[in-house]
Amino acid sequence: MAVSTEELADSMYALVAEYAGKKKLKASDIVKEMIDKYGDEVDKNQGKEAIRLLMDSERCVYTYFGGTYIELPHKEGSAPE
């Protein structure tokens, strides 16, 4: 049975939460993890759609530290108090 985009977004969120503070994940890392997990039930385009859901719902944010990563929202370290 195919995985819905919402379910995929939930799985992605869980992955990002698991790695929070340990490793920064790129969008493509997350999609590759999902393809490893669900096999042919998901593809790259659905992965991109799921990331869009994560961003639009503000459960995750894009961050830039040299390259662009996907992380849980957190306070900007360099922002003034």
Add this chain to the structure above:
Amino acid sequence: MSDSKSPILDELEKGPWPSFVTEIKKAAEKSPMAQGLLEQLELSYKEKKTHWKHGGIVGVKGYGGGIIGRYSDASDKFPDVAHFHTVRVNQPSGWFYTADALRELMGIWEKHGSCLTNFHGSTGDTVFLGTKTSELEAIFTELSEKGWDLGGSGSDVRTPSCCVGPARCEFACYDTLALTYDLTMSYQDELHRPFFPYKWKFKMAGCPNDCVASIARSDFSIIGTWKDDIRMDSEAVKEYAADADFNIQKFVVNKCPSKCMSWDGEKLEIDNRNCVKCMHCINVMPKALRVGKEKGAAILIGAKAPIVEGAQLASVIVPFIDMTPPYQELKDLIAAIWEFWDEHGVARERIGECIQRVGLGSFIEQIGLKPLPQMVLQPRDNPYIFYEEYLEEE
């Protein structure tokens, strides 16, 4: 002794040339942020260190690019520049603005930012310098309502840019403006939602003069060229020859890099098979020589400025490609390259670096291109590289 608050910066106003300090001072009459910038900059010059910190999170909802976070580490002294984020706005193709469009942009920026701009950033964007996090969504909303959009930043497709193309230049071999618009609209997702190992820049140059320096500054360089012969107006050649200040042999023929031209004092001849399309003769005799009629573009890949690794110039991967909309052949090639980069690229590795690491042979094989002589920069000089596998296939 001067009672100026910025004696070091004032030095940069001396001399006959334009001064960014003078311009920031003008903006400071209206904008406390610009005044704060002057004061912090003076301190930086005095202490010989920056007081900017990079911000990695700021942005607008849904987009992963377009805003570059900047904070002051001396916000107690300069509270007006505690936040000083940059906003990249997708520029019009060829940087053609109407006066109304510029007023529209400046109206938004005066309301929400420092009034300082950079026309244009090195990628090509219209750049707004200095705003607060709390203003970002308002800026984005107002820009969007008026038909503008943010540009790229981070590991995404950076804002595509092009030369003025056929709008103002008779050398253009394809419509750079149309292609830039098409690619910008086709790759909206890739522009706003970073998915790549690192940045990806498209630059469109209408002819080999490459006025946008795409060969040095873009990952994917599309340079207009032609297949057939250079068009020559013999009567106009005679007019150049009659000009006592113009020496065809010295200024044109002797400077041909492939020595494919000859001049006997009456007739100019071009061995077009050996022409490398450097544009020199056409540039210096524009009334007599023109690019051919069978026009298209060459695709080069892999240029970059030094960041993680050193600078690199682009290499030819497609010597000639048709540039008629909807550009399907071009888009298929881009899709194949992105697939390869997604598979093989590592974090912060540009496509040129990735190709260098994996090898050009492996790269062209995986994206489905055949090896061509034009891909070779110079004959091999290493006798320890062998090609048996190709010989066996034959």
